[in-house]
Every structure is written in structure tokens, then in C-alpha cells.
Amino acid sequence: MPAPSAVRRAAVLGSPIAHSLSPALHRAAYRAMGLDDWSYGRFEVDETALPGFIAGLGADWAGLSLTMPLKRAIIPLLDEVSATAAAVEAVNTVVFAPDGRRLGDNTDIPGMVAALRERGVTRVPAAAVLGAGATASSALAALAQLCDGEVTAYVRSPARAAEMRGWGERLGVALRTEDWSLAHRASAAPLVVATTPAGTTDALAAAVPRTPGILFDVLYDPWPTALAAAWSGRGGEVVGGLDLLVHQAVLQVEAMTGLAPAPLKEMREAGLAALAAR
Structure with a gap:
């Protein structure tokens, strides 16, 4: 465990990265935890530049947060990957x-579970996933812990459908895939997890039922999305991307600093303030 007084660095990497709220969250955690000599930066790094960036890091580095498109690109550069991430x-x-090894993990999965549990969601009889990227695979892993029945994934291509079915088999999730043209049916599920880029689900807002279940929309900017606004307008429970971001960041702070618990309240407040300032 690093001593609180040791000068330590951490950062978030990705491309694009200017929008990331991670610096606000992690810096708020450091302030609340008294880690005055810790710093957290933000670097624009794509898949091509990633190996060189990693190779150039010194012994003062404690950890990294990774966003798209680096979540898979980083794996060959690591010495060990957790079972969750693998x-x-x-x-x-x-x-x-401390010995220089690079250890990879995935806090999105337990972060999703924690965000839902914070809203009282511990089990659901069925679920739907919108999208088929890296966040969708993490959603499937979270649903493996929460969903008792079938998960339906709505995807845009046969290749994506096959990939999602592969994740389902690996994770032990009863998964069915449907073409994106049928995505309006997703809102009938007790829990819907939207993992797509901004604007992708806007057209689905009109399909929200009169008594919707729970929507977990992983976006946080712009917020609310059209789908989230329609969902809450009908009285449905909405879990947003900031909820996910904060919960997964709490786990990152604890892993990088070796100190727990990380300050969830202060980190959420910092995230809300950063969004309000945009």
C-alpha cells in the first residue's frame, strides 16, 4: 500500500478524452482522503499511441483509467488481467x-451492480441490452449477477449478434439477440440497459410504455437523453451514466490508492458540479 504522503500519479486515457469527468471525480476523492500529493490527469491517447505512452511511465505512477477505444487495446500490454476483465x-x-507489474481490472461491471443496488434493484426477472460494444459486454456480466431470466440484446449486425452470443455463453447468461430494427420492443423489459452513443436511442423514446420498468442509460452528457426523459416522464426509474461513472470510479480510487472506502458522496457531488459547469 502506498503511503499517503508519497507523490503518486494517475490519469484517464482515451480518444476523445476532453469530455471525461474522471479527473473531477478522482481529484475530489484525493481531497476528501487527504492525499495531497496525489495528482490525476487526462491524456488524449489512441490505440496506436498507447504502447509508447505505457512504456514511458515512471515509478511514480499508481494507475490508469481507460475509456474507449483502449479497453481491449490495453490487454496485450498487461502482466495480469483479473478474471472479471478477462x-x-x-x-x-x-x-x-510495487514490483512494476501492470495489473488490469474492470470496475464497470461491479460499478453497474452497485449503481443498481443503490436504487434497490437486486434481482430482475428479465432484461434487455441496447448495443453490443465493450460496455454492452460489461452489462452482460453485471446481468449475470442480477437477472434470473433471459436477456435480449438489440444489435445492428450479424457479427455483433454473434459476438454478444459468445459473451452470453461465456458469462452463463441466457441471451437472445434481435436486430436493431426491433429495438422499440426493448422498453417492455423489466430492466433496459442502454449502452449506445449519444442520439442512438432517441427514436425509441416514443415507444416507452405507460408503466415502464427500470432504465439504466450509461450516458451522462448530454443528460437526460431523450429516452431517459421519456422514461422518467412516465414514472419509470432511471439510473444514469453518472451513477455508473461514480461507482466504478470509487472502485478505481480504492484499487489505485490501497485505501478504502473512497468518498462516494464527495465524488458524486464533484461530478454533478462539473456537469453543471458545462
């Missing part, structure tokens, strides 16, 4: 061990 081939957290 199951979905997506790493969003790297911790540098």
Missing part, C-alpha cells in the same frame, strides 16, 4: 504494483 475482454483500470 471474461469480457475489457479493462478499464490498470494498477501498477
Whole structure:
């Protein structure tokens, strides 16, 4: 465990990265935890530049947060990957061990579970996933812990459908795939997890039923999405991307600093303030 007084660095990497709220969250955690000599930066790094960036890091680095498109690209550069991250081939957290080893993990999965449990969602009879990227695979892993029945994934291509079915088999999830043209049917599920880019689900807002279940929309900017606004307008429970971001960041802070618990309340407040300032 690093001493609180040791000068330590961490950062979020990705492309594009200017929108990331991770610096606000992690810096708020450091302030609340008294880690005055810790710093957290933000670097524009794509898949081509990633190996060189990693190779250039010094011994003062404690860890990295990774966003798209680096969650899979980082894996060959690591010495060890957790079973959680390996199951979905997506790493969003790297911790540098004292002996120099690079350890990869995925805090999106437990972050999703924690965000839902915070709203009282511990079990659902069925679920739907919108999308088929790295976040969708993490959603499947979270649903493996929460969903008792079938998960339906709505995807845009046969290749994506096959990939999602592969994740389902690996994770032990009863998964059925449907073409994106049928995505309006997803809102009938007790829990809907939207993992697509901004604007993708806007057309689905008109299909929200009169008594919707729970929507977990992983976006946080712009917020609310058209789908989230329609959902809450009908009285449905909505879990947003900031909820996910904060919960997964709590786990990152704890892993990188070796200190727990990380300050969830202060980190959420920092995220809300950063969004309000945009």
C-alpha cells in the first residue's frame, strides 16, 4: 500500500478524452482522503499511441483509467488481467504494483451492480441490452449477477449478434439477440440497459410504455437523453451514466490508492458540479 504522503500519479486515457469527468471525480476523492500529493490527469491517447505512452511511465505512477477505444487495446500490454476483465475482454483500470507489474481490472461491471443496488434493484426477472460494444459486454456480466431470466440484446449486425452470443455463453447468461430494427420492443423489459452513443436511442423514446420498468442509460452528457426523459416522464426509474461513472470510479480510487472506502458522496457531488459547469 502506498503511503499517503508519497507523490503518486494517475490519469484517464482515451480518444476523445476532453469530455471525461474522471479527473473531477478522482481529484475530489484525493481531497476528501487527504492525499495531497496525489495528482490525476487526462491524456488524449489512441490505440496506436498507447504502447509508447505505457512504456514511458515512471515509478511514480499508481494507475490508469481507460475509456474507449483502449479497453481491449490495453490487454496485450498487461502482466495480469483479473478474471472479471478477462471474461469480457475489457479493462478499464490498470494498477501498477510495487514490483512494476501492470495489473488490469474492470470496475464497470461491479460499478453497474452497485449503481443498481443503490436504487434497490437486486434481482430482475428479465432484461434487455441496447448495443453490443465493450460496455454492452460489461452489462452482460453485471446481468449475470442480477437477472434470473433471459436477456435480449438489440444489435445492428450479424457479427455483433454473434459476438454478444459468445459473451452470453461465456458469462452463463441466457441471451437472445434481435436486430436493431426491433429495438422499440426493448422498453417492455423489466430492466433496459442502454449502452449506445449519444442520439442512438432517441427514436425509441416514443415507444416507452405507460408503466415502464427500470432504465439504466450509461450516458451522462448530454443528460437526460431523450429516452431517459421519456422514461422518467412516465414514472419509470432511471439510473444514469453518472451513477455508473461514480461507482466504478470509487472502485478505481480504492484499487489505485490501497485505501478504502473512497468518498462516494464527495465524488458524486464533484461530478454533478462539473456537469453543471458545462
